[in-house]
Each structure stands twice: as structure tokens, then as C-alpha cells.
């Protein structure tokens with residue numbers, strides 16, 4: 102599984118042009134049908150909607166592995182959009198709200214929201230470390246883009262990803278992408294997965310710089 106631009110036309114043209122790299126071996130991905138249909142909950146309140154979608158699939162010309170191409174607005178194994186997950190993480194990190202209050206506000210099950218918050222808190226260390234490094238590597242003046250320091254590990258992780266989003270905007274001359282978009286573009290579809298981050302830490306993380314459009318991200322699966 103890998104993270105791609107969420108615009109289908111752009112993904113088609115990248116697949117056809119051989120511009121998407123296999124996460125396993127960096128070979129070129131070719132079009133290979135579609136993954137099974139999935140239902141994703143979008144939005145909150147009166148805008149809450151279930152949306153059906155079938156992600157595109159690619160097959161590596163070198164190693165023959167197939168990979169699901171997930172749009173940058175979605176996270177692996179999550180039934181909600183990355184924007185909704187991100188707003189829960191923000192409410193916890195910035196406002197210190199509990200998972201029950203956040204779940205009620207978003208109209209999502211308490212257990213689901215608790216799972217998102219636990220996963221982000223559990224991977225806060227490696228996320229903060231990796232995105233701080235990315236921001237400093239890619240930013241001419243990363244310090245100027247740094248948001249206010251946050252007191253908790255999850256808050257520091259969120260601030261580091263937000264700083265990297267600012268670096269991307271400055272580098273590509275675009276509007277600052279939402280922090281979760283920058284996170285998914287750089288880390289890939291498992292950005293909100295604690296086991297994935299634990300595995301990355303063991304092997305020494307090497308994220309590829311993504312663009313706000315969502316290209317360049319990698320991820321296992």
C-alpha cells in the first residue's frame with residue numbers, strides 16, 4: 102500500500118507514465134485493476150456521509166508485487182478520513198479534551214476515537230523525531246515555521262508535522278497543507294498506525310520527502 106495524490110486523474114497519469122515507485126523495490130508501478138470497495142465516513146455533524154470507493158491498484162514491473170494506491174486524504178485500515186482523525190488528535194493535543202468528549206463532537210464511536218488517540222500518542226516519539234529531521238533538512242529557515250511548543254509528546258509530534266507542512270509550502274510555493282496531509286505524503290498510509298512506527302524505529306527511519314499533492318510517499322503493504 103502506498104499514498105498517492107487523491108485526484109484520480111493524476112493517479113492514472115502517474116501510473117500510465119510509470120512515475121509511481123514500488124514501496125518494496127522502487128521499481129515502476131503499472132496499472133493493475135482496483136482494490137476491493139471500501140466505505141469511508143467523511144465529515145462530521147450534518148456533513149457526515151458514507152462514501153464508497155475502490156482504490157486503484159498497481160503492480161510492480163520489477164518484483165511483480167501489487168500495491169493498493171490510497172489517496173492522501175485516507176489512512177490505511179481506517180474507516181474515517183484522515184481529516185477527521187486529525188481533528189481528534191488536535192482536540193486532544195491542543196485542548197486536552199478526553200476521548201469521550203471528542204467522540205461525541207465528531208459523531209464517532211468512543212472506542213474508535215480512543216484507538217486513534219492511543220495510536221498517535223504511542224508513536225509520538227518517532228513522529229516528532231522524524232518530522233523534526235525532515236523539517237530541518239528541507240527547510241531553509243525551519244525555525245521560523247515552527248508552531249508554538251506543545252507540552253505533551255503528542256503535542257510535540259503534531260507541532261513537528263505542522264512545521265514540516267510549513268516547510269513543504271515554502272519549498273513548493275503553495276498553501277500550507279493540513280498537517281495530516283503532510284504526514285501521510287511523507288510517511289505513507291500507515292502514518293496513523295502505532296505498530297508501523299514501532300517497526301520503522303527498529304529499522305531506522307528513512308522517509309522520502311513528499312509533496313503537498315501527495316506524491317512521493319512510501320509505505321509498507
Ligand SMILES: [Zn+2]
Nearest residue numbers: 123126161164
Ligand atoms: Zn517492486
